[in-house]
Every structure is written in structure tokens, then in C-alpha cells.
Amino acid sequence: KQEVTQIPAALSVPEGENLVLNCSFTDSAIYNLQWFRQDPGKGLTSLLLIQSSQREQTSGRLNASLDKSSGRSTLYIAASQPGDSATYLCAVRILETSGSRLTFGEGTQLTVNP
Amino acid sequence: DTGVSQNPRHKITKRGQNVTFRCDPISEHNRLYWYRQTLGQGPEFLTYFQNEAQLEKSRLLSDRFSAERPKGSFSTLEIQRTEQGDSAMYLCASSSDRLFGNTIYFGEGSWLTVV
Numbered sequence: 001k002q003e004v005t006q007i008p009a010a011l012s013v014p015e016g017e018n019l020v021l022n023c024s025f026t027d028s029a030i031y032n033l034q035w036f037r038q039d040p041g042k043g044l045t046s047l048l049l050i051q052s053s054q055r056e057q058t059s060g061r062l063n064a065s066l067d068k069s070s071g072r073s074t075l076y077i078a079a080s081q082p083g084d085s086a087t088y089l090c091a092v093r094i095l096e097t098s099g100s101r102l103t104f105g106e107g108t109q110l111t112v113n114p
Numbered sequence: 115d116t117g118v119s120q121n122p123r124h125k126i127t128k129r130g131q132n133v134t135f136r137c138d139p140i141s142e143h144n145r146l147y148w149y150r151q152t153l154g155q156g157p158e159f160l161t162y163f164q165n166e167a168q169l170e171k172s173r174l175l176s177d178r179f180s181a182e183r184p185k186g187s188f189s190t191l192e193i194q195r196t197e198q199g200d201s202a203m204y205l206c207a208s209s210s211d212r213l214f215g216n217t218i219y220f221g222e223g224s225w226l227t228v229v
Contacts, residue, residue: 004156034218043118043205044157044220089156093216100145100209101170102218104156 002027002094006105013080014113021075021108023090028068034102035064035075036089044089048075080112116140118221120206126227127196134192135224139208146189147218148181149205150174157205163189164211196228 003026013019023033032051036044048057048064050073056065063076077084087109091102119138127133139146144165149157160179162170165186175181178196183189193200203223209216 032216036220041225043120043222044207046217046219049217091156093218100211100216101147101159101162101172102149102157103159106154106156 002030002092002103004090004092004103004105006088006090006108008108009106010109010111012111012113015080015082017080017112018076018078019080019110021077021088021090021110023073023075023105025071025073025092025103027094028071029094030068031093031100033064033066033073033090033092035062035073036091038087038089038107040087047088077110080110082112082114085110085112118206118208118219120204120221120224122224123222124225124227126229129198129228130195132192132194133196133226134190135204135206135226137189137191137206137208137221139188139206140210140219142212143208143210143219144186145209145211145216146183147207147209148189148191149207149220151203151205151223152201160191160204193226196226198228201226201228 007022034049035047050066061078087107089107091104146163148160151157163183178194181191205223207220209218
């Protein structure tokens with residue numbers, strides 16, 4: 001059974017700091033990995049998707065890396081801003097013949113202080 | 115592209131009542147998913163449709179839960195005889211297997227409170 005763990009559970013940083021969020025998964029046979037952002041009481045916003053054959057993806061101040069063999073992914077946020085405050089969720093899609101469900105971690109709650 | 119739309123956004127119901135949530139996926143997406151999320155947890159998979167066919171159901175989906183996707187467009191999730199443990203946010207998502215990467219897009223969710 002695939003399990004996804006995110007560390008740390010919560011993180012508080014001053015504005016402008018660069019930071020790294022970590023995600024690990026137990027079964028390396030994944031199809032892809034997706035990072036999401038969730039604001040309180042809201043749905044999920046897709047940030048980055050990394051295919052299993054890729055090593056990293058970048059979008060603006062965000063960079064996500066994937067090391068499938070070690071079962072790890074990181075989300076790097078450069079020059080953090082108060083507007084980045086949210087919960088960040090990592091999810092993996094495993095290789096299955098029929099389904100394509102995502103298995104989520106419990107998230108990292110990020111607070112960026114002005 | 116109007117995104118994934120869910121209704122109602124909030125529902126308060128008495129224990130034992132039935133509730134139904136509706137999801138309208140992104141128009142060209144053939145895959146539709148339902149997830150459930152409780153406070154402080156990541157979303158948990160409930161069920162998945164490809165077009166109108168329900169291809170996978172989680173063990174979380176007890177016999178009180180039923181999901182449909184007639185004609186492969188919108189979907190409904192019905193919970194019968196609600197229990198307090200059903201209180202959660204119900205998230206709908208969609209994707210297309212015809213688009214590279216198959217990114218999954220989520221709606222804003224439907225909050226259910228059972229009192």
C-alpha cells in the first residue's frame with residue numbers, strides 16, 4: 001500500500017526566505033507526482049506535476065524535484081511572500097491497470113510572516 | 115475553461131437525512147474523481163469514473179454512498195442516512211487522459227456538517 005509522508009507538518013518563516021518542503025513515498029512505482037496548494041476552507045490548486053521520467057519542474061518561484069528511486073520529492077519556494085501562506089499537499093499517482101487515484105500526504109502548513 | 119464546479123458549497127443536515135452533491139467537471143475531461151477530506155488530513159480517494167463508467171471504488175465508500183455519472187458529464191454523490199462521521203469536505207476532481215501529463219484539477223469542495 002502506497003503511503004505518503006510530508007515533513008515538516010508546519011513551518012513558519014519570515015518573508016523573503018527560501019524554503020524546502022519534503023515529501024516521501026513508499027512505493028517507487030509511480031506514474032507521476034503532483035504538488036497542490038490549499039487555502040483554508042478551499043479546494044486544491046495544482047502547482048506542479050512531475051512525470052515519473054522527469055527530475056524536476058519549475059513554475060515561477062516554485063521548483064519541484066523528484067527522485068523516484070529513493071521515493072522523495074521536494075518543493076522549493078524562492079523568496080517567500082505572505083501570500084504563499086497555505087497548506088501544501090503532495091500526491092502520487094501509482095501505476096494501476098484501471099484506476100488512477102492520487103494518494104496524498106497530510107500536508108505542510110506554511111506561514112510566511114511579513 | 116470554467117474549472118470544476120461543485121454544488122452546494124455548504125450543507126448542514128440532521129443525522130439520518132440524505133444529501134446529494136453535484137460536480138460539473140471541466141468540459142473536455144473524461145475522468146472524474148471524488149475524494150473526502152477531514153480537518154488536518156489529506157484528501158482520501160472515494161471513487162473514479164472514466165466517461166460514464168465507475169471503474170474504481172474505495173473501501174471508504176460504504177453502501178450508504180452512491181455516485182453516478184450519467185452520460186459521462188456531471189456527477190452526483192449521494193449519502194443516505196447520514197452519520198456524524200460523514201462530516202467532511204467532499205472534493206470533486208477531473209482530468210483528461212488525452213492530455214499529456216493528465217493533471218488532475220480539483221473543485222472548491224462541498225462541506226458537509228451532520229448534526
